[in-house]
Amino acid sequence: MANIISDETIEYVGILAKLELSDAEKEQAKKDMGSMLDYIDKLNELDTTGVEPMSHVFPVHNVFREDVIVNGDQRDIVLANAPEEKEGCFKVPKTVE
Amino acid sequence: MSKQYETVIGLEVHVELATKTKIFCSCSTEFGGAPNTHTCPVCTGMPGSLPVLNKKVVELALAVGLATNCQINQYCKFDRKNYFYPDNPQNYQISQLYLPICHDGGIEIETSAGKKVVGIHEIHMEEDAGKLIHDEWDDCSLVDFNRSGVPLIEIVSEPDMRSAEEVIAYLDKLRLIIQYLGASDCKLQEGSMRADVNLSVREVGASEYGTRTEMKNLNSFKAIARAIEGERARQIELIEEGGQVIQETRRWDDTKEQSYAMRSKEDAQDYRYFPDPDLVPVMISDEWISSIRGNQPELRNEKMVRYKEQYDIPEYDISIITGSKHLADLFEETVAICKNPKKVSNWIMVETMRLLKEHDLEPEQIRFSPENLAKLILLVESKAINGNVAKEVFEKVFDKDIDPEKYVEENGLKSVNDEGALRATIERIVEENPKSIEDYKSGKTKAMGFLVGQTMKEMKGKADPGMINKILKEVLDQL
Amino acid sequence: MSLMSLTAVELGKKIKAKEISVVEATKAALDQIEKLEKKLNSFVTVDAEGALKRAEEVQKLIDDGTLTSPLAGVPVAIKDNMCTEGLLTTCSSKILGNYKPVFSAEAVLNLERAGAVVIGKTNMDEFAMGSTTETSAFGETKNPWNTDHVPGGSSGGSCAAVAAEECAYALGSDTGGSIRQPSSFCGVTGIKPTYGTVSRYGLIAYGSSLDQIGPVAKDVTDCATILEAIASYDPKDSTSVKREEYDFTSALVDDVKGMKIGIPKDYFMEGLDHEVKEAILNAAKKLEEKGAVIEEFDLSLVEYAIPAYYVIASAEASSNLSRFDGIKYGYRTEEFEGLHSMYKKSRSEGFGAEVKRRIMLGSFVLSSGYYDAYYLKALRTKALIKKAFDHAFEKYDVILGPAAPTTAPKLGDSLSDPIKMYLGDIYTISVNLAGLPGISVPCGKDSKGLPIGLQLIGDCFKEKNIIRAAYSFEQTRKYESPDIALQ
Ligand SMILES: [Mg+2]
Numbered sequence A: 001m002a003n004i005i006s007d008e009t010i011e012y013v014g015i016l017a018k019l020e021l022s023d024a025e026k027e028q029a030k031k032d033m034g035s036m037l038d039y040i041d042k043l044n045e046l047d048t049t050g051v052e053p054m055s056h057v058f059p060v061h062n063v064f065r066e067d068v069i070v071n072g073d074q075r076d077i078v079l080a081n082a083p084e085e086k087e088g089c090f091k092v093p094k095t096v097e
Numbered sequence B: 001m002s003k004q005y006e007t008v009i010g011l012e013v014h015v016e017l018a019t020k021t022k023i024f025c026s027c028s029t030e031f032g033g034a035p036n037t038h039t040c041p042v043c044t045g046m047p048g049s050l051p052v053l054n055k056k057v058v059e060l061a062l063a064v065g066l067a068t069n070c071q072i073n074q075y076c077k078f079d080r081k082n083y084f085y086p087d088n089p090q091n092y093q094i095s096q097l098y099l100p101i102c103h104d105g106g107i108e109i110e111t112s113a114g115k116k117v118v119g120i121h122e123i124h125m126e127e128d129a130g131k132l133i134h135d136e137w138d139d140c141s142l143v144d145f146n147r148s149g150v151p152l153i154e155i156v157s158e159p160d161m162r163s164a165e166e167v168i169a170y171l172d173k174l175r176l177i178i179q180y181l182g183a184s185d186c187k188l189q190e191g192s193m194r195a196d197v198n199l200s201v202r203e204v205g206a207s208e209y210g211t212r213t214e215m216k217n218l219n220s221f222k223a224i225a226r227a228i229e230g231e232r233a234r235q236i237e238l239i240e241e242g243g244q245v246i247q248e249t250r251r252w253d254d255t256k257e258q259s260y261a262m263r264s265k266e267d268a269q270d271y272r273y274f275p276d277p278d279l280v281p282v283m284i285s286d287e288w289i290s291s292i293r294g295n296q297p298e299l300r301n302e303k304m305v306r307y308k309e310q311y312d313i314p315e316y317d318i319s320i321i322t323g324s325k326h327l328a329d330l331f332e333e334t335v336a337i338c339k340n341p342k343k344v345s346n347w348i349m350v351e352t353m354r355l356l357k358e359h360d361l362e363p364e365q366i367r368f369s370p371e372n373l374a375k376l377i378l379l380v381e382s383k384a385i386n387g388n389v390a391k392e393v394f395e396k397v398f399d400k401d402i403d404p405e406k407y408v409e410e411n412g413l414k415s416v417n418d419e420g421a422l423r424a425t426i427e428r429i430v431e432e433n434p435k436s437i438e439d440y441k442s443g444k445t446k447a448m449g450f451l452v453g454q455t456m457k458e459m460k461g462k463a464d465p466g467m468i469n470k471i472l473k474e475v476l477d478q479l
Numbered sequence C: 001m002s003l004m005s006l007t008a009v010e011l012g013k014k015i016k017a018k019e020i021s022v023v024e025a026t027k028a029a030l031d032q033i034e035k036l037e038k039k040l041n042s043f044v045t046v047d048a049e050g051a052l053k054r055a056e057e058v059q060k061l062i063d064d065g066t067l068t069s070p071l072a073g074v075p076v077a078i079k080d081n082m083c084t085e086g087l088l089t090t091c092s093s094k095i096l097g098n099y100k101p102v103f104s105a106e107a108v109l110n111l112e113r114a115g116a117v118v119i120g121k122t123n124m125d126e127f128a129m130g131s132t133t134e135t136s137a138f139g140e141t142k143n144p145w146n147t148d149h150v151p152g153g154s155s156g157g158s159c160a161a162v163a164a165e166e167c168a169y170a171l172g173s174d175t176g177g178s179i180r181q182p183s184s185f186c187g188v189t190g191i192k193p194t195y196g197t198v199s200r201y202g203l204i205a206y207g208s209s210l211d212q213i214g215p216v217a218k219d220v221t222d223c224a225t226i227l228e229a230i231a232s233y234d235p236k237d238s239t240s241v242k243r244e245e246y247d248f249t250s251a252l253v254d255d256v257k258g259m260k261i262g263i264p265k266d267y268f269m270e271g272l273d274h275e276v277k278e279a280i281l282n283a284a285k286k287l288e289e290k291g292a293v294i295e296e297f298d299l300s301l302v303e304y305a306i307p308a309y310y311v312i313a314s315a316e317a318s319s320n321l322s323r324f325d326g327i328k329y330g331y332r333t334e335e336f337e338g339l340h341s342m343y344k345k346s347r348s349e350g351f352g353a354e355v356k357r358r359i360m361l362g363s364f365v366l367s368s369g370y371y372d373a374y375y376l377k378a379l380r381t382k383a384l385i386k387k388a389f390d391h392a393f394e395k396y397d398v399i400l401g402p403a404a405p406t407t408a409p410k411l412g413d414s415l416s417d418p419i420k421m422y423l424g425d426i427y428t429i430s431v432n433l434a435g436l437p438g439i440s441v442p443c444g445k446d447s448k449g450l451p452i453g454l455q456l457i458g459d460c461f462k463e464k465n466i467i468r469a470a471y472s473f474e475q476t477r478k479y480e481s482p483d484i485a486l487q
């Protein structure tokens, strides 16, 4: 296996992705990610110099909305699935110390 | 001898654009409103919802770009900036990194040191975040997404500024341009204009930049000036002590006049930008650019020239009035009603400025209408009230935008223009003050002033001073 | 013969002719579900009450002439990653285990306008990440042809439900083969339309640049009819394409004379099961007999599609799935200390292993220092793949090959080796990368009695070519349904 994923990398990606893995999951993730990256490294066989990265398959552009207010008060709808709600707001753990 | 340091400053200025709706959905951008009443599935990041770009946002961003001498990326795209925070409903912000709409511009500023150009690295379009309300009692925070998705442009300057004075001059100039374009009201207090300060220090003469920090939470020009001084001092002290400045984001606490690091293990600053697959690129044609250019409203310099030709008011007044879009609009609208530019300019330059200063307000915070200022001016012109009464009434106009006509009527402030009654009063006062008559006759003009004052006092301030003068002179000369 | 063995269009005709009522059709579907759900687990949610109520409303609208669509009154099942207003929509994930959307997906609304009766939400791989429907948080779905085998995925629930006649037809979604591969495994027909044809509004995103909704049904006629109903230009979806026409049913003609069909040699290499290969080549022969011109050619780049796909899909997924954070909807962990602990615990407990695997990979390939090497490289590869197809479609009307290298594997055999599972999508994935339309139609069975699917790929916006070819091929054989009741 060419790609060796370190504990630090798994830790770091866990912070980025907001995932907390158990020790067993971490070991598995290191293995999986390593072998996936080895597999992905196959792309290096391809010469892609001068090839524009393609995000959209079709050359569609300039899809716009006009600046017109359509939406009214939808607070009840927006809050309908909130795990915790208070005073018309989504309630979350304290964000400042 | 201690070393000499130079401060190097670049700004990231966020401006909320004056659109009716949000950048990616049809919710209102109106300020205020009960929490979450201006929201929908799109701006609260509900699964399955998708963004659609508001065309007006592109037009306003283009207008600002052109007015700040930027190059336009005629093929531009939106990218996702990924980070977790509760005010950000998708946990990514739609912004522009790789192909921002404008780049490589600049504006000229003027300070005591003279003129210089501050470069603009880029301007990009993005969405604003929601608001977090901290609930001290319940030990939690509450999220209101009314601001989530309000369109912003972020104007990133080059690190071209060297002092707080230059920073303020740059911000002032930028604000003025944007206000003139009608692209934003740029209210620092309401957060429709916000500046993050990137600051580093280096020894004078050094060619490399020092390590910079980014300061956030600056919501007035004064706070910006204080934060620059504070951060400069902190960095120099650190270096002098043999320490090192760390590249980090700091939060300015203006009441404590101190900044704090916002670092935490959980905020790795790795935003994993990539092109947003839900949005398609924006292609800006030459025609579109020239139509935006063609429709650009009169900017300050053009206005100054026109004022000079059209209004015949002093150049100093012109520079002050056009120094704020709000003042200029107020001036023009008032003149349109009362047709007296000199008087309008006077009221703005003297009384308005005095009261702004007294209340520590910006011209943008003026609340009175051109209609009521015009009415006041017409009342004075028609001699219905005298100058002193007018000043008193104006304070009410300034405060509460009252209707001066009604106010004068209701409070009995109309000048007493009954010549007979005034003559009787004057004759009595003259009779009671023989000493003054003597003084007058012996050529002491001060006596005249005294008698006018006495008459005005008797008339409770409501007499027309011109008329008092005329009658008094007649009475005295007859003696 | 049971009502549910009819195709959707046949059932619609009987309803229109008043031979049966909408309620009867709905009850027939619900009865079949009642009978088979324990064995198959095709559904996450069955909405019997809502469906019967809706059936009565639809009946009235048919009776008063408001509804005239061929699908009016016909019961449909919707994959559980499409929002249905007020009806549980879970993506087969614990993190959305209690989520009731406040709006319906545009494709679902389009079906409802045509008079469809939604009977429930079908099981799937969690967030459409998987090829077996085994990654569902609500248990795996079983293949109606042999319940020891998987139905394929990620639209395994939709395909199993159609095969087992629990609904007349279903909607699936296809990001890397998720309609075509399970259609192949379950012996039903499924279309992945050209990207942008069916609105993605209300489809809970996995890989936004690849996701498309499409029909799953018993035959090509049904699929063309359903596609006509769900396809639309939607101003709410910026990637929706204004097509010149939305007519697909006029391509239902038994005629391939002169049609140029290319067979990529690269699709018949190592890894392809010999029984599958034989069935596909046989199907090609049938089309040749009907007058099509068949030719082998080198498509090239086939082996690069999977690695490119996993980079792009995982990257987009890592961002798309970051909104599931326990604040606005869905699962929130019970105990936590502070904000970040709430995020991490909610997400770690709410997502399953495969989803976490892809979020981790996606976050990594986008992270500082790797973006160019992985993400941009994959987008460049995508451009080359698209070019290879463009080149092929200069010569051919249709590309023919298998939908999957094997028939349905046994339950539990795939998940242990992700890369092996990913390789199962080798024939379908490049179609998503290039935005092309593809169809899978049944073309035979292997010696174990498991169905084999023929895949036909068309150029962008050329659904009609693949519909015509598939329809013509379909005329050469009889539709077979699994005899699940006997098992
Ligand atoms: Mg920004």
Ligand SMILES: [Zn+2]
Binding pocket: A071, B022, B025, B026, B027, B038, B039, B040, B041, B042, B043, B044, B149
């Ligand atoms: Zn909204």
